[in-house]
Amino acid sequence: MGVDERKRQVLFSIVRDYIQTAEPVGSRTIARRYDLGVSPATIRNEMADLEELGYLEQPHTSAGRVPSDRGYRFYVDAIGGLPELTSAEAALVKKHLGGKLRGQELMLEATARLLSILTNYTSIVITPAQARPKLRLLQVIPLADHRAVVMMVSDNGVVANEVLTIPENLSFDDLAEICAYINYQYNNVSLDRLQFADFSGRMSARIEAFERAMDSLIANLERRESDRVVLGGATNILNQPEFKDVAKLRAILRVLEEHDLVFKLVRTSASNPASISIGAENPLEELKECSIITATYRFGGLKTGHISILGPTRMEYPRVIALLSFVSRFISES
Template identity: 45%
Template sequence: MDERKKQILQAIVNDYVTTAEPVGSRTISKKYGLGVSSATIRNEMSDLEELGYIEQPHTSAGRIPSDKGYRYYVDCLMEKEKLTPTEIKQVENFFAQKNTDLEQIVQATCHLLSQLTNYTAIILVPKRGDGSLERIQLIPVSLYRVMVVIVSDTGFINHRVLDLPHPIEPQRLQEISDFLQKKLFGLNMEKVNGTLLKEISHQFSNHGDFKNLTLELLEQVLTKSKDDRVF
C-alpha cells in the first residue's frame, strides 16, 4: 500500500471511530489536508475498497473500515503513545504487589488498562480445554502440599494446590511430573481417553489419595469449558 492510501485509510478509521458515521471524500479533503482533490481521494477510496480495507454500507454513502482495514491500522498505522511518568509509576506499583491468583491479576490488569486509557477494557481469557497441552508440572510447596500447573498452547494456565495425606519425596514427585509431561504433551486438552487415565492411575498406585486428587484435577482442567471467561 502506497503512502497516500495509508493516509486515507488512517483518516477513515480515525473519523469513523470518532463519529460512527461513514466517511466521505469531502470530509477527508477538508479535515486532513492531504493536498489532493476530492476526486483523487474518491479514486483512492475505490482502490482501498477493492483491496478489502474499507466498505460502503450503502449506495452514495461514505466508507467505513472493514475488519481487514482495522487490522492493518492496528498493525501498521496506529501510533504508540508514551506513558507519562505518573502512569509508569502506576504500572510499576501494580506489578510490585504480590498476587499469585491468576483471575485476580487479570481482573486488576483490566481495571488498570481502563484507568490508563479512559476506555472500556475487555480481556477474553482462553477457554479451559482449548488447544493442546504444552506443559504440566508438579511443584512441591511443602511436605504435605503440591502445586499442579497446567499450560496449553493457547496461553491458558490453570494451577491448583493439592493437600497430601502423606509426603512425597521431591525425586518421586519429579518422576511423576516427567511422566505426565511425556504422556500429555501435545494432546488435545478435551480428548483425554480412558486408557490414558488408567495408565496414569496405575503410575500413582502407591499414592492413592494423591492419585484421586490429580485425576480429578486433570478431568477438570482438560475438559472444555462452556462459558467464555470475560473480564
C-alpha cells in the same frame, strides 16, 4: 493497482476518523479534517479504488466508508513509533501494580482491572503455568449400577473426579487394588510420569476403561493447575456502538465465560503478526467483529504469561499496543 502514498494517506485518515467516531467516513469529512492537499472528488476516487482493493467497505445504509479487516491490518502493520503513555497513565500503573502487592494472583488481578479502566475495553490476563502437579492420592468410591467414582488429588490439594462404569470383567476390588498400587508406586510423582505401560502387564487388559478415566483425570488436573484466566471489564463491550445488537453481545459474553475458548483466542493472537488478531483472523466466529492485542510478560523472571485487550476492530491500536508494552515490561521487571 497498488496502494500508493495518496491512497495510503486516505486510508489511514479514514481508519483514524472511524476509530474516533464509529461513523462511516465520507470524502468531504476527510477533505475538511485532514490536510491531504486534494479535493473531495479526488479523495472520493481514491476511496473507490481502496474499496475495490478490499481495504474499505461501504455499509448499505451509508454513503460513507469504513475500514475492512484488510484495511485495519494494513494500518496496524504500518504503525511505526508508538505514543508515549501520559504521565497520569504511567503513574497509575506504578501505583496499582507497584511494590505493595504481594504474590502473583493479586498482581495479575490488579493488572486486569487497571487495563480495563485505562482502555475501556475488556482485558484478559493469562497467568503463568505452575510447576507440574504431583499425585497425592488416587481413590475409588463405589456407586450403584456397577459404577464408581475415581478421584485424584494433587499435591496442591486440587481435586478431580471421573465417574467410571466398571467393565464386567473388573470388580470394585480390582479397582481398589489398582489404586493402591498406583498410590504406592507414584505417590508424590509428577502426573506426566504416570505411565500405565509400566504396570499394564501386571493388571492385564482389564484396565482399559480405567486407563481412559485416568487420562481424563490427569488432563483435568493439569489444566486446572496450569494457566488461569483473569478477566477485567468484561461488560465494557456494552459501551461499544458496534455491539448494540443483543444477539452479538450475548455471543461475545458467552465466549468470555468459556476459559478454554479464551485460551484459544489468546494463543492465536500471540502467534499472529505483531501479536494482533483482527476480525476474521480470530479463530472464533463470535469474535469476527473484534480485535485482540496480546503481550507476553514474565513473572518472577521465569514463568511466562500473556496479557491481552479485546475490543472492536475499531480499536485505538497504537495506544493499546503502547499501554500493553509498558505494563508487560513493568510486570516483568517488578
